[in-house]
Amino acid sequence: MAKQMHPTPMLDELEKGPWPSFVTGLKRLAKDKDYMVDVLGHLEHSYKTRKGYWKGGTVGVIGYGGGVIPRFTEIKDEKGAAVFKDAAEFHTIRIMPPPGMHYDTDTLRMFCDVWEKYGSGLIALHGQSGDIMMQGCTTENVQKAWDEINQQGFDMGGAGPAVRTAMSCVGAARCEQSCYDEAKAHQMVINTFLDDIHRPALPYKFKFKFSGCGNDCMNSIQRADMAVIGTWRDNMSTDDALGKKWFAKHGMNELINDVVSRCPSKALQIKDSKDVRKDSHISAVALNDSQSLEVDNKDCVRCMHCINVMTGALGVGKDKGASILIGGHSHLKIGATMGTVVVPFMSMKNDEDYEKLVEVAQSAIDFFAENALEHERTGEMIERIGLVNYLEGIGVDVDANMVTTPRMNPYVRTDGWDEEVAKINAKKAAA
Amino acid sequence: MAQPQMRRPVEHFLDNKKFLHPKFAANYGNWKYHDRPRPGVLHHVSHSGDEVWTVRAGTQRQMDVHTIRLLCDIADKFAEGRVRFTIRSNIEYMLSEESKVAPLIAELEKSGFPVGGTGNSITMVAHTQGWLHCDIPGTDASGVVKSMMDGLYEEFKREEMPNRVHLSTSCCSINCGGQADIAVIIQHTKPPKINHDLVANVCERPTVVARCPVAAIRPALVNGKPSLEVDEKKCICCGACYPPCPPMQINDPEHSKLAIWVGGKNSNARGKPTFMKMVASGLPNNPPRWPEVNAIVKNILMTYKADARPWERLADWIDRIGWPRFFEKTGLTFTKYLIDDWRGSRASLNASNHIRF
Numbered sequence: 001m002a003k004q005m006h007p008t009p010m011l012d013e014l015e016k017g018p019w020p021s022f023v024t025g026l027k028r029l030a031k032d033k034d035y036m037v038d039v040l041g042h043l044e045h046s047y048k049t050r051k052g053y054w055k056g057g058t059v060g061v062i063g064y065g066g067g068v069i070p071r072f073t074e075i076k077d078e079k080g081a082a083v084f085k086d087a088a089e090f091h092t093i094r095i096m097p098p099p100g101m102h103y104d105t106d107t108l109r110m111f112c113d114v115w116e117k118y119g120s121g122l123i124a125l126h127g128q129s130g131d132i133m134m135q136g137c138t139t140e141n142v143q144k145a146w147d148e149i150n151q152q153g154f155d156m157g158g159a160g161p162a163v164r165t166a167m168s169c170v171g172a173a174r175c176e177q178s179c180y181d182e183a184k185a186h187q188m189v190i191n192t193f194l195d196d197i198h199r200p201a202l203p204y205k206f207k208f209k210f211s212g213c214g215n216d217c218m219n220s221i222q223r224a225d226m227a228v229i230g231t232w233r234d235n236m237s238t239d240d241a242l243g244k245k246w247f248a249k250h251g252m253n254e255l256i257n258d259v260v261s262r263c264p265s266k267a268l269q270i271k272d273s274k275d276v277r278k279d280s281h282i283s284a285v286a287l288n289d290s291q292s293l294e295v296d297n298k299d300c301v302r303c304m305h306c307i308n309v310m311t312g313a314l315g316v317g318k319d320k321g322a323s324i325l326i327g328g329h330s331h332l333k334i335g336a337t338m339g340t341v342v343v344p345f346m347s348m349k350n351d352e353d354y355e356k357l358v359e360v361a362q363s364a365i366d367f368f369a370e371n372a373l374e375h376e377r378t379g380e381m382i383e384r385i386g387l388v389n390y391l392e393g394i395g396v397d398v399d400a401n402m403v404t405t406p407r408m409n410p411y412v413r414t415d416g417w418d419e420e421v422a423k424i425n426a427k428k429a430a431a
Numbered sequence: 432m433a434q435p436q437m438r439r440p441v442e443h444f445l446d447n448k449k450f451l452h453p454k455f456a457a458n459y460g461n462w463k464y465h466d467r468p469r470p471g472v473l474h475h476v477s478h479s480g481d482e483v484w485t486v487r488a489g490t491q492r493q494m495d496v497h498t499i500r501l502l503c504d505i506a507d508k509f510a511e512g513r514v515r516f517t518i519r520s521n522i523e524y525m526l527s528e529e530s531k532v533a534p535l536i537a538e539l540e541k542s543g544f545p546v547g548g549t550g551n552s553i554t555m556v557a558h559t560q561g562w563l564h565c566d567i568p569g570t571d572a573s574g575v576v577k578s579m580m581d582g583l584y585e586e587f588k589r590e591e592m593p594n595r596v597h598l599s600t601s602c603c604s605i606n607c608g609g610q611a612d613i614a615v616i617i618q619h620t621k622p623p624k625i626n627h628d629l630v631a632n633v634c635e636r637p638t639v640v641a642r643c644p645v646a647a648i649r650p651a652l653v654n655g656k657p658s659l660e661v662d663e664k665k666c667i668c669c670g671a672c673y674p675p676c677p678p679m680q681i682n683d684p685e686h687s688k689l690a691i692w693v694g695g696k697n698s699n700a701r702g703k704p705t706f707m708k709m710v711a712s713g714l715p716n717n718p719p720r721w722p723e724v725n726a727i728v729k730n731i732l733m734t735y736k737a738d739a740r741p742w743e744r745l746a747d748w749i750d751r752i753g754w755p756r757f758f759e760k761t762g763l764t765f766t767k768y769l770i771d772d773w774r775g776s777r778a779s780l781n782a783s784n785h786i787r788f
Contacts, residue, residue, distance in 0.1 A: 126516060198440075
């Protein structure tokens with residue numbers, strides 16, 4: 001039995017309503033732990049005064065320069081003593097989850113046991129960083145908890161100016177839209193940068209995210225410094241039986257309104273089956289015995305919409321790989337930047353392909369480490385130096401897939417034009 | 432006395448193979464298609480003919496060990512001891528037999544976990560740490576989300592929206608909650624209050640000066656002490672100076688307001704990915720249940736639900752109806768603060784006579 005609870009009239013309001021309540025969970029933990037009694041008091045104080053009261057500091061484990069997020073209370077009495085003394089320290093340990101966030105129950109129970117013993121008993125699955133957040137631990141217990149977790153085969157996530165914990169979608173494990181082995185790419189890239197995760201020495205954070213297709217379930221384009229997004233080069237796959245099944249259920253109106261007219265590049269047409277073009281870049285799926293949906297794969301941008309709607313009837317192709325987009329990040333400081341295409345397509349089939357992906361990641365990290373200003377993300381750096389300088393820095397040739405449109409102003413010196421054309425033509429001839 | 436033995440960490444990153452559900456392991460990279468038999472349930476079929484049913488349930492994200500153990504007990508009983516989590520903190524159970532779907536749903540709902548969040552539902556809010564753990568939060572996260580999801584509970588369990596709806600909340604402009612169809616983010620309205628006694632000892636002043644997006648901070652001597660001063664005419668109240676310099680307090684119980692943003696979309700489906708746009712600000716930071724914010728979020732959602740066509744995400748819907756009608760239909764007020772003047776802002780102006788009447 002723990003000490004008596006502080007009154008928490010405001011937090012009590014968050015036990016009402018049907019959604020699972022974190023307050024009920026905190027109170028359950030507070031039955032056994034003085035620590036959590038004071039955490040509840042601390043949080044209620046924030047609710048009452050509408051301010052946060054945790055400050056950072058320096059807490060770590062042997063061998064690592066980051067991964068623990070230290071928190072010390074700032075609610076002090078006039079003598080400088082913590083008002084909620086059992087919750088004076090409330091550190092978080094970030095742990096990297098398995099790619100795709102798959103678990104067996106033994107592992108989850110192991111985390112529970114360790115955290116009940118050494119920590120608060122509160123675990124966030126998962127933080128926005130993609131980590132398992134073991135929330136709430138004293139300075140004294142951080143190393144002990146970490147030792148047990150690490151001995152169970154788990155490693156620390158990133159924090160501060162470092163390569164951060166990566167994320168990958170469920171992908172090949174369950175999804176037919178997966179265009180590469182996301183977990184394998186995730187694992188190979190992260191294993192290359194463990195040192196940069198655990199010993200923060202970069203100008204600022206660098207995030208990798210891996211999504212198996214353009215649906216980008218990991219939100220990589222807006223959040224990752226390097227986004228790896230699955231795509232394919234050949235024709236969309238089709239299945240006539242599933243096409244007919246879909247059409248029988250949904251009919252022509254839905255086909256036109258929800259599929260054909262929503263194609264962003266107008267690559268879809270409804271045809272009499274006998275009129276479907278025979279060119280190699282055309283694929284078609286039967287709707288009934290006489291009509292088909294024709295896809296011009298040269299026009300298709302692999303946006304995924306029609307595949308999302310007519311799952312199985314339409315599917316991703318066989319010549320699969322990924323696009324790499326660089327420079328996504330959120331508001332501060334120049335305003336949010338979207339990742340932009342740096343590698344339009346990389347085949348992702350054999351081990352050499354995955355090693356090439358790691359090489360691209362390595363050049364992105366190396367250039368970032370050398371050239372970014374302090375506290376500058378890759379997207380901000382590219383905005384400052386221009387994409388062409390960035391590409392030259394990482395050794396990637398320009399490609400028209402990298403722009404929405406060519407330049408719209410004349411303010412550029414073009415006296416190297418002929419040499420550039422000659423160089424590009426020579427490369428084309430040699431390829 | 433001997434020094435204690437310090438254990439060196441074992442550095443490695445985990446393979447996920449041993450955690451995969453047996454059907455996932457057996458059909459890895461070999462799936463053919465999927466459908467959704469009912470809200471909260473996905474049914475995947477492999478090229479080998481194997482089938483797997485996934486049941487998705489909402490959680491509170493910040494979970495106590497007792498809740499996690501309960502979720503584990505359910506997994507052991509129905510799902511061969513395997514689970515996975517989505518990016519929005521929903522838990523997923525994988526089933527090898529369709530006959531287990533209904534009993535699992537009954538067990539989850541009996542235990543207080545709503546089943547849903549698939550397809551065109553409103554799924555769980557992506558959120559941050561807030562007052563519970565963050566060092567710079569302007570508001571709480573788990574509490575805002577709890578109150579928001581209480582109000583959207585039925586929409587989580589149904590698939591009745593035009594398309595999927597992603598929500599997020601963030602406790603400062605760093606926006607850790609991320610881009611979403613609708614996001615609730617702290618918007619400070621007053622410059623930081625500086626404790627000049629502490630700046631010299633706590634802050635690396637050149638770093639703080641460099642951190643300001645509008646160059647409003649400069650070194651100054653205040654009361655004989657080295658400190659920093661803010662040109663309050665230039666200051667945009669973003670709060671970027673506060674993390675590197677806690678004595679520049681930006682959070683204020685009264686003046687840290689909440690803003691609402693709409694139309695973020697990370698998927699490439701149909702149009703290209705979009706960033707969200709601010710549509711309302713100045714809302715009170717009102718714990719424990721933030722009624723003003725939740726009323727506006729719900730109103731936008733219900734307007735979208737009634738007006739959008741199938742498969743239109745919130746951004747697609749606004750693209751069709753236009754911004755003036757978005758403000759008209761939602762009853763929100765378009766003010767001068769919503770006209771962008773940051774870098775690249777001219778691209779957001781209407782350079783055409785495309786005007787809807």
